[in-house]
Amino acid sequence: MNYFTGIDIGSTASKVVVLSEAGMEDRFVLPTGWSSRETSNEIARRLAEGGHPLGAGMKVVATGYGRVAVDYADKTVTEITCHGRGGWYLLGRDCTIIDIGGQDTKVITVEHGMPASFLMNDKCSAGTGKFLEIMANRLGVDLPELFTLAASGTPLAISSMCTVFAESEVISHIGAGERREDIAAGVVDSVVCKVAGLCARHTMAGDVLLTGGLCDSAYLVERLSLKLKCPVLTDPMGRYAGALGAALIARGKVTK
Template structure:
């Protein structure tokens, strides 16, 4: 028997398989969501079947934006609950979760292993993974390179709350000859500031923050968030799977 968590997000789909016997992660997968969540779910099902994992011999839980597109799932759960449970598992205790996703940013307060409160910004892509992707494309670099550039940059302000206007600010800075490093610093700082604003609105009691999502491998992002929040921000290489882990654990 296996417990399977499928998190189909707006940008990437993540899958976690936990062994009932050993209570440990035995398989994991990340892949682009693409244009069709249904197609992605079908591809995931094929991947599971290759490992002898089906809805007949496993318990499958789906979460994320595309959770309703997984017809073979036994249960669907909201991503807030799953990210909270997954972060609690990875962090080894209560924490305030910072989930910077493709289309939204969520701050989730986990107390006694349960979601106590949360806040999210989903009305605009500013402060999200999509925002960073657009700005990186404007600068002609990839996501890893924009963090590398930011480390060597100097302070510059990108103040717009709208992605379209922020992109115009970046284009203007490029036109004025501002170094890419400085612009990259401003872009990353803009995301950090939006996370900070959300976290102050949530007003959680936790001194421990845990970063999930696609930026979990960026030491620079973790460092900047820690400085701004004035709290320790942890993460690890499996943090991008927090939603899928939480789904698998919600058997």
């Protein structure tokens, strides 16, 4: 049997999806760590351990921040193409995909299964998952706890467009004795506003699908829906969209 593996090595987490002609065979996620090459080797080990070793009968497509480190990949493809293909597959129709990653945020309009246009944020971690991680660490909580706190708070203003200055604003709020719930709500609201601002500069079309690791946060999805004034959809496989798209491309390459 032939297998088709998509590997999405992001700046924070790496996602892997294994397909066959019959459908999904395996999927897993692991921290990227400091070395994408070491992560690539660990993925190969886990694939073999799961009964899907590299070699004859296995085609691999890599994407993401560290895709060049996957030296056993048959092909590397951009994140835009893979997220577009994976998101379209999950939703089953033309749409606009928002991917809030660890390093960047992308808005992709997909038509007939392929990206028609896209826009990425500026080279700054503000408005990304990394920004949330930094601010959660400053508040002494993890990401799920940050969202739980935020759901019980009233957003405080965090207006800076720079992560370093935004962290200074958070420190000032802490020093002023503001409630952690209100600070957390302000942090999440800051990201939502930046993502919405990116969307406002892009031509949106069809339903909106959120992918990436943050698509599991009901609170963030709710806030983003309110800001965009339209429902933001998610999927249990949303965080794997890039890896899924890469695996679909691998499968298409073989069948053609």
